[in-house]
Amino acid sequence: MxxxxxxxxxxxxxxxxxxxxxxxxxxxxxxxxxxxxxxxxxxxxxxxxxxxxxxxxxxxxxxxxxxxxxxxxxxxxxxxxxxxxxxxxxxxxxxxxxxxxxxxxxxxxxxxxxxxxxxxxxxxxxxxxxxxxxxxxxxxxxxxxxxxxxxxxxxxxxxxxxxxxxxxxxxxxxxxxxxxxPTLREERRQTYSPVLPISPTTGAVLQVPVDVVDAESGIIRFTNEDGNVIEQSALGGQSKxxxxxxxxxxxxxxxxxxxxxxxxxxxxxxxxxxxxxxxxxxxxxxxxxxxFLDANGEKISKSKGNGFTIDEWLTYGTEESLGLYIFREPKSAKQLHAGIVPRAVDEYWQFRAALASQPLDKQLGNPAWHLLRANGGFEGAEAPGAGDTLPVTYGLLLNLVGVLGAEADRDAVWSYLANYVEDADPAKHPELDVLVNAALAYNRDFVAPTLKKRAPSENEAAALRELDEVLAGLDPAISAEEIQTEVYEIGKREEYGFESLRDWFRALYETLLGSEQGPRMGSFITLYGVENSRKLIAEALAKA
CATH class of the missing domain: 3.40.50.620 (HUPs)
Structure with missing residues (x-):
């Protein structure tokens, strides 16, 4: 180009x-x-x-x-x-x-x-x-x-x-x-002056009426705090x-x-x-x-302490995800709180992955084009990192950390990532390692305190039993996408009575992961491991 x-x-x-x-x-x-x-x-x-x-x-x-x-x-x-x-x-x-x-x-x-x-x-x-x-x-x-x-x-x-x-x-x-x-209240008009002299005795910035004595030499006249009428220069730092x-x-x-x-x-x-x-x-x-607004849609106020700081965002997310959130819709009031961080992280990487294959007009509308260009500059799609992807989404990491529970730490997460990521080494995937630490912090502060796995209903338990049988017979070399297809097929069966696949996946998320939303189950099962996933199913069935 x-x-x-x-x-x-x-x-x-x-x-x-x-x-x-x-x-x-x-x-x-x-x-x-x-x-x-x-x-x-x-x-x-x-x-x-x-x-x-x-x-x-x-x-x-x-x-x-x-x-x-x-x-x-x-x-x-x-x-x-x-x-x-x-x-x-x-x-x-x-x-x-x-x-x-x-x-x-x-x-x-x-x-x-x-x-x-x-x-x-x-x-x-x-x-x-x-x-x-x-x-x-x-x-x-x-x-x-x-x-x-x-x-x-x-x-x-x-x-x-x-x-x-x-x-x-x-x-x-x-x-x-x-x-x-004309823009001021009557009381304020009485003392208003464009120039604020600095008191020669106290060093305070004074809000007092000021007369211009000589504009060309910068001399002004005002009444000082001690009642004395002063003439002094407005120049050289003697006023603001x-x-x-x-x-x-x-x-x-x-x-x-x-x-x-x-x-x-x-x-x-x-x-x-x-x-x-x-x-x-x-x-x-x-x-x-x-x-910005807080989680309740109220204006952020320092006195209320209802703000969400940049350090908090970077604890649970990334600089790029914050950049994406700030990039979008600057003329719309937006809520700023921890709950928006995971989605912003994954959306940033979706935009970044798409960038290299987009036609020029789409590139220029892609937030990643602007964010990658911001502090270095490049011509078009040749941005450093354009087209990059992460092998695991932040949402999937959060689900993994959530099911690991108390045993979750950086090393444990990377050991599971070896099931899914080639060369699962933090040194070879530094951006993913940042997200691992962010996911651990987010889970600790926001997810773990609210996780609650419910018992499956009768029809959900029957579907889970079939899923367990399918997992038990899987070829070890099967792909995440093929596992996903198997999960889909179970949810489609009329005997389980799911009105839609959405109901089936919600049941999986709520009974196995303890959350209302979740990842592609094929990806999760591959990441967490088939045997560990079967243990989750067994725990859920024990509650039925």
Whole structure:
């Protein structure tokens, strides 16, 4: 496949990253800015807390759009046609002490100061609370191989790199007030100012009215906490901006072309877009995604503790499965909990297995194409790992671990995998080994506590007895597919009274495995072993 073929297909593909990239192409029909500088994608991070699954989803989705845009314009990541900036808003004042932070008294003693000017409560390794959290962000992004540039707000303010943009904010102070004041409650209007001075006596970020004395030199006037009227510069880190103004100023100063955000920031996008126009630049192309919900369909809240963390997902699943879940339907609210992980794992591998044999238009709509491309780049189906499959599904592993019960451990699972997998060695199947450990953890925390094998009914017991006889007479060389056919035939027999094969398989799952759903029985019997499977049948019949 040629680059031109890829470009042509990408320009019309309906997968959402291409749809977003096509919107960006309307902004720059030639695929580049008039001055030749790279197209700038941005993601934002508030370092009052540690990186979380929301941080991951925003950087991943932005990366997917970035790579889709490169495909459309015929660029490779190394060509430098695009940039991704991870921006930390660490000049924000600390409004409240986050939960689960050690030495919280350090933070309480520094409330309202910029996050970058508060000592770290974690250790002396970092010079500030924000520096610690910024380091965690970079470690977090590096862990997943993201290609990004890190920018801290404090560096931009303190070094004067934002000074020219701040002067423009001061010049347009009244225009910004005209945009923002109608959106505020009357009480808030009385103290609102686009510029937040930093107190020269306490170092706190002040929410007070501000007069612009001289926009060209950056001088402002305000009443300090001690009641004194102060004139000081707004430049060089002596002030920061209100959130919506700050976001717009950042777009203006950096020349941001694309940024996405959660539905909770819809109004911020609207007002910041108006403000950046007032400053003299067009707003970036923006994308609003829906937020995650918990298992009960409720909004995830830190205070409620009803979230599902990225570390939890990676305990029970894989990075790729999380990527798949985040890739799909970004404009739909989705539940985020442990119960969705196994299906996401198996669906990812189904997409990956299909990729190599698909025509180009189907490849570009395949989530695995986008996820494999995200942090390396490739042209079309030549992705590393395209077409790969796992010899055993995650669902099948969970069933195996479930029936092994208390004896289940990594070595035991691999010993059973030898019945099914050629060269059943963890070193030769590292991705499968990851799933073995994940399945053990998932079974321990979610499956084992709920497993309950019911007794078979009379007709189910009769069918199980025939299945046992069939298994007893099997040729040792029989394939999993042939065993599956034998199981099918038993379920079809009229004398057992199953209304459908689904009822027969549900009976197998509930009486032998203790779950409502299960694997292809031919695969399971091959994996678990014929004799061990017959023992399961004997145990079930003993309850009849």
């Amino acid at each position: 040629s680059m031109n073929e890829l470009m042509d297909a990408a320009r019309v593909n309906k997968a959402w990253p291409f749809q977003e990239a096509q919107r960006l192409l309307k902004r720059y029909p030639d695929g580049a800015k008039p001055d030749g500088s790279p197209i700038l994608f941005e993601t934002g991070y508030g370092p009052s807390g540690l990186p979380h699954i929301g941080t991951f989803q925003e950087v991943l989705r932005t990366t997917l759009v970035r790579r889709a845009f490169e495909a459309i314009i015929g660029a490779k990541p190394e060509d430098g046609k695009t940039r991704l900036v991870a921006f930390s808003d660490d000049m924000d004042g600390l409004r409240k002490v986050p939960e689960n932070i050690p030495n919280a008294e350090v933070l309480r003693a520094n409330l309202n100061k910029p996050l970058s000017r508060i000592p770290s409560p974690f250790s002396n390794e970092h010079e500030s609370f924000a520096a610690h959290n910024n380091a965690m962000l970079r470690e977090f992004l590096d862990r997943f191989g993201f290609d990004y540039e890190f920018i801290a707000s404090s560096d931009m303010y303190n070094s004067g790199q934002f000074d020219e943009a701040l002067k423009q904010v001061l010049r347009k102070n009244q225009d910004i007030l005209d945009i923002m004041l 901006l209100q959130w919506k103004v700050d976001w717009a100023m950042r777009w203006y100063a950096l020349g941001v072309d694309y940024e996405m955000s959660g539905k909770d920031l819809t109004d911020s996008v609207t007002q910041s877009s108006k403000i950046v126009r007032a400053l003299g630049s067009p707003p970036p192309t923006t994308f609003i995604y829906e937020l």
